Amino acid sequence: MNFLVLLAIVLLIIAGHQLLKIIELSRSLKKTKEWQVSDSDNDFMGKTMLVFMVFFFAFFFWQVNRWIDRSLPPAASEQGVKIDALWDANMYLITFVFLVTNFVLFFFAYKYRGNSKREAVYYPHNNKLEMLWTVVPAVALAFIIIFGLKYWNEIMTPAEEADRVTIELYAKQFDWTARYAGKDGKLGETDFRQISGSNSVGMDTSDVAGFDDILVKNEFHIPVGREIEFHMRSRDVIHSAYMPHFRAQMNCVPGMVTFFKFKPTKTTAEMRKDPYVIQLMEGINKQREKEGKEPVEFDYVLLCNKICGASHYNMQMNIVVDTEAGYKTWLAKQKVVKKVAKK
Amino acid sequence: MATTNTGLETEHLAHHSHVHDEHEESFVSKYIFSMDHKVISRQFLITAVVMAVIAMTMSVIFRMQLAWPGEKFAFVNALLGDKWAKDGILDPNMYLALVTIHGTIMVFFVLTGGLSGTFSNLLIPYQIGARDMASGFLNMLSYWFFFVSAVIMLASCFISDGPASAGWTIYPPLSALPESIPGSKLGMTLWLISMTIFVVSSLLGSLNYIITVVNMRTKGMTMTRLPLSIWAFLITAILGVLSFPVLVSCVLLLIMDRSFNTSFYLSDIYIGGRPLDNVGGSPVLFEHLFWFLGHPEVYIVLLPALGIASEVISTNSRKTIFGYRAMIGSMLAIGFLSFIVWGHHMFMTGMNPFLGSVFVFTTLLIAIPSAVKAFNYITTIWKGNIQYTPAMLFAIGLVSSFITGGVTGIILADSTLDINVHDTYFVIAHFHIVMGLSAIFGMFAGVYHWFPKMFLRMMNKKLGYLHFWLTIICAYGVFFPMHFLGLAGVPRRYYTNSNFPMFDNLVDINEVVTVFAIIGALAQGIFLFNFFYSMFRGEKAPQNPWKANTLEWTTPMAHIHGNWPGELPTVHRWAYDYSKPGKDKDYVPQTVPLEEGEHDGGEH
Numbered sequence: 001m002n003f004l005v006l007l008a009i010v011l012l013i014i015a016g017h018q019l020l021k022i023i024e025l026s027r028s029l030k031k032t033k034e035w036q037v038s039d040s041d042n043d044f045m046g047k048t049m050l051v052f053m054v055f056f057f058a059f060f061f062w063q064v065n066r067w068i069d070r071s072l073p074p075a076a077s078e079q080g081v082k083i084d085a086l087w088d089a090n091m092y093l094i095t096f097v098f099l100v101t102n103f104v105l106f107f108f109a110y111k112y113r114g115n116s117k118r119e120a121v122y123y124p125h126n127n128k129l130e131m132l133w134t135v136v137p138a139v140a141l142a143f144i145i146i147f148g149l150k151y152w153n154e155i156m157t158p159a160e161e162a163d164r165v166t167i168e169l170y171a172k173q174f175d176w177t178a179r180y181a182g183k184d185g186k187l188g189e190t191d192f193r194q195i196s197g198s199n200s201v202g203m204d205t206s207d208v209a210g211f212d213d214i215l216v217k218n219e220f221h222i223p224v225g226r227e228i229e230f231h232m233r234s235r236d237v238i239h240s241a242y243m244p245h246f247r248a249q250m251n252c253v254p255g256m257v258t259f260f261k262f263k264p265t266k267t268t269a270e271m272r273k274d275p276y277v278i279q280l281m282e283g284i285n286k287q288r289e290k291e292g293k294e295p296v297e298f299d300y301v302l303l304c305n306k307i308c309g310a311s312h313y314n315m316q317m318n319i320v321v322d323t324e325a326g327y328k329t330w331l332a333k334q335k336v337v338k339k340v341a342k343k
Numbered sequence: 344m345a346t347t348n349t350g351l352e353t354e355h356l357a358h359h360s361h362v363h364d365e366h367e368e369s370f371v372s373k374y375i376f377s378m379d380h381k382v383i384s385r386q387f388l389i390t391a392v393v394m395a396v397i398a399m400t401m402s403v404i405f406r407m408q409l410a411w412p413g414e415k416f417a418f419v420n421a422l423l424g425d426k427w428a429k430d431g432i433l434d435p436n437m438y439l440a441l442v443t444i445h446g447t448i449m450v451f452f453v454l455t456g457g458l459s460g461t462f463s464n465l466l467i468p469y470q471i472g473a474r475d476m477a478s479g480f481l482n483m484l485s486y487w488f489f490f491v492s493a494v495i496m497l498a499s500c501f502i503s504d505g506p507a508s509a510g511w512t513i514y515p516p517l518s519a520l521p522e523s524i525p526g527s528k529l530g531m532t533l534w535l536i537s538m539t540i541f542v543v544s545s546l547l548g549s550l551n552y553i554i555t556v557v558n559m560r561t562k563g564m565t566m567t568r569l570p571l572s573i574w575a576f577l578i579t580a581i582l583g584v585l586s587f588p589v590l591v592s593c594v595l596l597l598i599m600d601r602s603f604n605t606s607f608y609l610s611d612i613y614i615g616g617r618p619l620d621n622v623g624g625s626p627v628l629f630e631h632l633f634w635f636l637g638h639p640e641v642y643i644v645l646l647p648a649l650g651i652a653s654e655v656i657s658t659n660s661r662k663t664i665f666g667y668r669a670m671i672g673s674m675l676a677i678g679f680l681s682f683i684v685w686g687h688h689m690f691m692t693g694m695n696p697f698l699g700s701v702f703v704f705t706t707l708l709i710a711i712p713s714a715v716k717a718f719n720y721i722t723t724i725w726k727g728n729i730q731y732t733p734a735m736l737f738a739i740g741l742v743s744s745f746i747t748g749g750v751t752g753i754i755l756a757d758s759t760l761d762i763n764v765h766d767t768y769f770v771i772a773h774f775h776i777v778m779g780l781s782a783i784f785g786m787f788a789g790v791y792h793w794f795p796k797m798f799l800r801m802m803n804k805k806l807g808y809l810h811f812w813l814t815i816i817c818a819y820g821v822f823f824p825m826h827f828l829g830l831a832g833v834p835r836r837y838y839t840n841s842n843f844p845m846f847d848n849l850v851d852i853n854e855v856v857t858v859f860a861i862i863g864a865l866a867q868g869i870f871l872f873n874f875f876y877s878m879f880r881g882e883k884a885p886q887n888p889w890k891a892n893t894l895e896w897t898t899p900m901a902h903i904h905g906n907w908p909g910e911l912p913t914v915h916r917w918a919y920d921y922s923k924p925g926k927d928k929d930y931v932p933q934t935v936p937l938e939e940g941e942h943d944g945g946e947h
Contacts, residue, residue: 024880033882035801037730045731045808049739052812056819063824070848071830072763080763087760094750101746105721109739112660112727119929120662120728120922124945129722130669130715137714141707141753148707148757149700155759156696173523173614192611193618202613232693236614237517238626240691240766244832247763251692253626254516255610258693283848296844305766305834307510308517309524310435313837 039115046113053106057099072244073277076300076321077262079155080247086151090144158261164227167220169302170201171232171239171252174311176302177201178220182212182336187231195235202235203337211338214331219318223327224267232258242305243319245271251306264321271321272298376487378479381902383486384464385797388790390493391457392874395783396867397497398448401441403864408433410850410857412839427505435838439508440526442836444500446511447534451541452496454644454782456489459545459583462647462789463552463576465797469895470570472561472912474905477554481547488544492537499533507534510836512633515608515626519600522615532601535594542587542594549580549587556580561894563914567944568933570893570918571664574671575650578678579643585682586639593632600624627692634685641778642681646674648785649716649745652738654918655788656720658891659735660727661929663919663945666719673712673719680709690758691765699758706756710749717746728922728929732889733807734792740815741784747819748777751826769829775822787814787870794877795884799900802881806873810866817863824852890930892918897934917944 027034075084112120166181179201181187188203188210195202203210222228232241234252241260242249250260271277277298285295300319304312322330377383404419415431422428427437464482468475476482499506508526509518513534521528556577560569569577596607600621608629609621657664664670686694686702720742729735751773754760764770787810794802833846840846840853887896894914898906912934920931937943 020876020880027882033801035804035882035888037732037804041804042729042731045736046729048812052815055816059819059823063827067824067827067852068830070827070852072832083759083763086757087754087763090754090757090760094753098747098750101717101721102743105724105739105742105746108721108724108727109729112724112729114661114728114730118728120660121726122663122921122923123665123722123726124663124919125666125669130666130719133718134711134715137711141710144753144757145704145707148703148759151759152696152700152703155762156699192613195613195618236612237520237523238514238692242766242832242834244763249691249762249765253693254612255622255625256627256693280848284844287847287850288844291847293847301843301845303832303834306514307439307836310439310838312439313435313839314842316843 037114042114046110049106049113050110053103053110056102056106060099069276069279070283073271073274073280075245075247076266076271077246077248077264079151079158079262080245081265082151082155083247086147089147093140093144158227161227164229164261165222166229166231167222168201168231168233169241169252170235171241171304171308171315172200172235173237173309174304174315175217176241176304176315176317178216178317180214180216180331180334182214184209184212188213188337190233192235201233211336213337214334215337216334217317219320221320221322221327221330222264223324224264224321225324227261227263230260232260237308238306239304239308239315240306242303243300244303245300249305267321267323267326268298268300268319271300376483378475378483379902379904380464380468380476380479380482381797383482384461386486387457387460387464387489388797390490391453391461391786392871394448394452394457394493396871398445398453399864399867401445401448403860404433405438405441405445406857406860408438408838409840410853412841426503433838436508436525437505438838439510439524439836440500440505440530443508443511443513443526444496444506447496447507447538449779450511450640450644451538452489452493454779454786455545455583455640456493456541458644458647458782458786458789459552459576459579460486460489460548461786462572462651462793463548463580465793466570466572466895467552467555467576468559468906469796469898470573470893470918471556471559471564472894472907472914473555473559474907474911476551477559478551481551485544485547485551488540488547492540492544495533495537495540499530499537502529502533504528504530506530512637513597514633515597515600515629516612516614519597519609520612520614520619521601532598535598535601539591539594542591545583545587549583552576552580553584561911561914564933567668568914568917570650571653571667571670571674572647572650574674575646575653578674579646579650582639582643582646582678582681586636586643589632590636593629593636596632597629627689627694630689630692631685634688635682637688638685639678639681641774642677644778644782646677648741648782648788649674651785651789651792652720652741654891654893655732655734655738655792656723656742657919657921658792658889658930659730659732659738660724661730661890661921662723662727663921663923664719665722665725666715667917667919667945669715670719673715676712677709680705680712684709687756687758687761690761696758703756703758707753710753710756713745713749717742717749730889731808732791733802733804733811734788734889736808736811737784737788737791740811741781741788743815744776744780744784744818748773748775748780748822752777763832764829766835767829768825768833768835771835772822772825772829775825776818780818780822784815787811790874792889793895794874794881795888795900796895796898798878798881799884799902800877800879800881801884801888802877803873806869810869810873813866813869814863817859817866820859821856821863824856828852887932890928892920892930892932894933897932915943919945 075081168179170177186209189207190202191204192202232252234254239252246262248262250258302317304315419428420431427434504525507530517523599605606621606624608626609624612619684706687706690699914933915936922929
């Protein structure tokens with residue numbers, strides 16, 4: 001068998017070699033050289049440029065049509081709504097620029113395809129034109145910058161609300177722990193040297209503020225309509241707390257505490273009734289059915305979005321947005337840390 | 344000719360050069376430890392081609408994992424062995440290693456070393472009218488350091504714990520702690536050594552390029568008569584000299600943290616069942632240092648490609664480059680701004696949000712000179728007489744990808760919008776199109792255009808056409824759908840997207856991407872065949888096949904030491920007198936004296 005394969009390869013090489021020889025011989029008989037670009041080459045390539053453009057744009061619209069409904073659902077947080085509005089405005093602008101400039105480029109590539117009878121114009125510069133396409137992008141960018149920074153400041157440095165919920169997201173390879181501040185509204189101090197099997201987030205056992213803290217894994221609840229203040233920490237490497245449905249993300253960096261705030265606007269139950277989410281879940285469940293997996297319902301998630309090791313792809317936690325009452329009931333059922341801390 | 348041919352010496356020796364040309368060199372000094380810029384440029388190119396094939400193969404392997412997770416592929420097992428691909432299923436650690444090494448090789452070895460190394464070496468002496476680089480010896484060292492670093496990087500793929508796998512940006516503590524990922528054991532040490540040597544190579548090269556351009560231009564070659572390619576190489580080299588040393592310091596501190604128990608980047612870490620002693624460092628410091636190189640690096644990759652495109656587009660449109668001075672101005676502006684934008688990689692790192700605002704502002708400013716460049720290219724082909732050489736096709740492809748990938752940069756530079764797409768596939772789509780595609784298209788354009796100067800033979804045109812069309816179709820087919828993965832919130836560097844339900848409906852997008860990636864990779868076989876076949880059996884190249892103005896086409900079609908057999912040519916005009924009114928031919932080489940009353944530099 002191996003011998004036959006080897007033989008076939010050798011024969012193929014010989015055949016290829018002979019073929020090339022024929023091509024080379026016939027080449028020497030021709031007057032024009034193979035590499036010379038003829039008018040018909042230019043014509044063909046110029047037209048192909050136009051055809052390519054048509055297919056390129058068709059491909060673009062095909063993708064938008066087919067895949068845009070698989071984008072994340074509309075933002076489920078107050079600041080996320082702002083981000084979405086800014087996103088849409090910018091996206092329309094750049095899509096317009098993308099289509100127009102690519103059109104002009106490929107159209108010119110077609111229109112001015114070479115021809116030995118034509119001559120190019122001599123057009124070294126035009127200060128007015130150049131000024132025009134310096135100033136117009138500059139003005140457009142000024143708007144982008146102004147709105148971007150306005151929203152950025154609002155999102156990153158919001159006013160503190162008195163009834164905010166403080167939650168710490170603690171990352172380690174490869175899972176998350178959420179820690180609630182408890183009744184006193186204060187997270188207890190931490191000390192990485194005190195980490196142990198029974199003190200997985202490294203709480204400082206001498207800090208009274210931490211006694212009423214609550215630790216949860218796999219799933220954490222937040223109340224709708226209240227500001228959630230996240231403190232992020234990491235035990236080992238950099239992780240990133242990514243909550244795409246809320247348009248929220250912040251790295252968790254060992255040695256420091258990072259912050260992010262948002263106010264959820266839709267409960268999980270409300271999201272599950274949202275028509276967009278329903279069609280999204282239909283698509284997901286259709287694929288799952290194909291693979292013989294159980295159908296699922298929509299859930300908010302917290303993902304790790306900074307490479308953190310082998311199981312980076314599988315480091316997530318569910319988020320449940322509850323009504324105020326539901327949240328309080330859930331929270332009351334969770335155990336406080338005190339017992340752990342007393343050890 | 345003497346082996347240490349500095350500018351002054353060669354100037355002096357020029358009159359006797361025919362004597363020296365007959366001097367026979369040994370194979371080793373002619374082709375291996377050569378100090379001739381033409382040989383060194385070919386050495387860089389061929390090394391880069393080999394590295395590119397390796398990195399591309401890696402990408403096909405991890406793309407197959409993403410499209411068909413858990414599927415068994417015999418060839419993956421054959422390539423990686425039982426340890427990393429048991430039964431042909433890729434191991435998660437190896438997935439990360441492949442992603443890391445793919446990025447490292449493509450960014451540094453192909454698009455930095457390969458692009459600048461090849462074309463700066465080939466074109467700087469040729470286009471400015473110099474006999475060789477300022478220091479042939481340093482130039483030789485530059486290649487051999489590059490070679491050694493490439494060998495170390497490849498060797499790291501064969502060690503038992505696998506190569507570095509913390510991503511090409513190697514953020515500590517992941518890269519600093521061997522307990523956190525197997526790739527941060529010996530693999531990371533080798534990566535760091537390799538990169539340090541790479542930087543030495545890059546610095547030797549860059550210093551040489553700068554000195555040569557500044558000091559060794561031939562008579563009449565003023566700075567404002569330089570072809571834009573040379574301007575691009577010069578600015579690139581300056582960026583490299585200013586930014587690569589920062590990478591060395593960044594890497595050095597990481598080496599200290601890894602091997603000598605310092606705490607530059609480490610603090611408050613508990614790993615492997617024990618708290619570490621390191622206190623007081625910060626990984627954010629690493630990110631600052633890394634991206635201080637990392638962002639200029641983007642332009643180190645991009646500017647040479649843009650420079651090449653300027654030459655190729657102008658020559659093949661038979662038209663002067665539009666806005667020569669504006670082009671130089673934009674490149675200088677891009678070069679300057681590239682040093683004050685690095686923070687846009689760090690909006691989500693916990694960096695002070697106010698600092699983020701400053702970087703939003705500076706980053707978005709870069710869009711202005713970039714837009715000027717794009718519009719100037721388009722105006723250059725307007726009312727041109729476009730000659731569709733394969734090089735020209737790739738140059739137009741470059742302009743398209745530069746725009747298509749550039750516009751999404753406006754989104755990512757906006758910190759507010761970056762919150763949600765940071766580190767997702769939207770970013771992957773953006774930088775692969777704007778940096779990866781544009782730079783590799785520029786490199787292909789350069790290879791097709793200057794192949795006659797490099798190997799004295801012509802590449803096959805029809806294969807070039809086929810190569811271009813397959814490449815651009817597959818390139819957009821691979822990277823465009825990734826925007827939609829990003830919109831769905833898929834994070835990058837995930838071994839599989841099917842482990843939890845959220846991304847189950849994106850399977851077909853991943854399949855489309857991978858199918859295009861496989862076809863695109865196979866299509867590069869056409870280029871490889873054309874490249875190596877034409878090198879030995881292509882048609883003999885004539886003196887000036889593309890009817891170009893620049894000086895390299897006045898050198899004899901033979902590789903001789905000192906480039907020009909007699910005196911160095913004198914330059915009388917800029918490089919862009921194409922289709923100038925009142926001339927009998929549609930090009931006027933730079934060596935042709937100005938007629939009485941004729942203006943230079945596009946004034947008329």
